[in-house]
Amino acid sequence: MTPQKKLLNWYVLNQRELPWRNTRDPYVIWLSEVILQQTRVQQGLPYFEKFLAKFPTVFLLATAKEDEILKLWQGLGYYSRARNMHHTAKIVLNDYNGVFPNSYNGLIQLKGIGPYTAAAIASFSFNEQVAVLDGNVFRVLSRLFCQNEPINSSSGKRVFTELAQTFLNMKEPAHHNQAMMELGAIICTPTKPNCIECPLQNNCLANLLGQQTNYPIKEKKSVVKNRYFAYFHIEVNGYIAIYQRPAGDIWQNLFDLPLLELDESKTSAFWKLELFNKNWISKNDQLVLKFQRKHILTHRRIYADFYLITLKKRPILGFKEIWVKKSEVLQYGISRLLDHYFLQQHIK
Ligand code: SF4
Structure with missing residues (x-):
């Protein structure tokens, strides 16, 4: 069985029930992705629910007052994300008639949507064959292949983008992407990966070499x-x-x-x-x-x-x-x- 198939079978049995997994609506998926960036699911979930209840459409979000959005965002940190989210909603409303583009290439043109979010929406909403690369996926890939490029360098981003695309399950891109993110979130965790329960344990170079926690490689952070x-x-x-x-x-x-x-x-x-x-x-x-x-x-x-x-x-x-x-x-x-x-x- 291919590693992609093993991963998918594991995902079918082990995925967490999360509200944004039951929809293909690009607005809802985009909203969840913006809220979950640099935020744990448990922390982000109530915010996602609050935002969706108050702004069920991109029209309502775009036409809301910024103060109202910042107030609802309070406690989540990184307030520039809330401001950028508002800005992007206005662009979707004003320049795209309130309809998100239906492809990666269309989405990436949108100011405020980066490669990660464009890939997530394109694959989850439209099942496009494009690999998603978030912190969890970086970690899983770097361990699977003992990839020595630092994940926070620009060359590393290129290498990992190619690697993720090569590893993508072309028949089921949306589920594959979700599964990679889920594996990183609940099994291949930063400090204590649970390799015994990992569906990819026999395909994972870091596991076979006992080097799981040496990956991913990161360049030194800037001074605080x-x-x-x-x-x-x-x-x-x-x-x-x-x-x-x-x-x-x-x-x-x-x-x-x-x-x-x-x-x-x-x-x-x-x-x-x-x-x-x-x-x-x-x-x-x-x-x-x-x-x-x-x-x-x-x-x-x-x-x-x-x-x-x-x-x-x-x-x-x-x-x-x-x-x-x-x-x-x-x-x-x-x-x-x-x-x-x-x-x-x-x-x-
Ligand atoms: S075997 Fe361990 S290190 Fe490798 S992908 Fe699975 S959980 Fe991560």
Whole structure:
């Protein structure tokens, strides 16, 4: 029996029931793929259900307000994905009459749809003979063939694209792709592959050589940068100052508390003088350090200090700030870091 056939038989018996597997609707498949990028299925599933319930068609997603989408996305991280998703929905609506192209070559023309998503939609919706290559498939292929090209290099991407296409089951491309992804998700896992239960154990070079955990090969990651944020929760008569983050930095268009950043952490005495010099506070106003948190993003480590300042009169902060009722602040799309802070302060 060919390895492709063994894989398919295993998939028939072992696949998890996931809602996007029961459809061929390209919109639903696209939505699931966007939500599941860099996200575990268990975490992404409730978001997929929320989005599909609220926006059952690409028309409704495209015509929604960005704030509404960011709010629904809250907690999932990587907010640029939500913004790109909205942008792509608008393109499908405006330039394609709300209908997704029905081939890989058509889909890849769409701004916001990369090779992975185009392959996923083309194969799952239209059964096109094109191999899908996500993190799980990279891992399975690299182990099956002991492939030494780093999966995160551009030459590695080329090599793996060819390898995946050669390994594709041409008779059942959609199921083959699903099966490869499923094998990587539940059997060929990053640290403890369950080779004993793997349908490809006798075809897998890494297993035969006992080198499973040496694969996949990765190039060294870029350096993680430390950032130090001092957040100011400024409250005046039950209202809080927030502002919308501009383009060109993390959390673009999300709402945030006013913050100042330096390349190291500072004391409350330092910030008191700083805010006094900026005319935000007067001599007798107090800064109370309420919360400290280390927050990790892909390429950044954020050290955040949150200060509460209660004032009688609204200062001019220069952030294009808006003043919102404390009880309504969570109606705005905010970062996960800010969400932690408000939760810690019992603001719900
Ligand atoms: S035999 Fe082990 S290492 Fe090889 S594909 Fe299967 S689970 Fe992965």
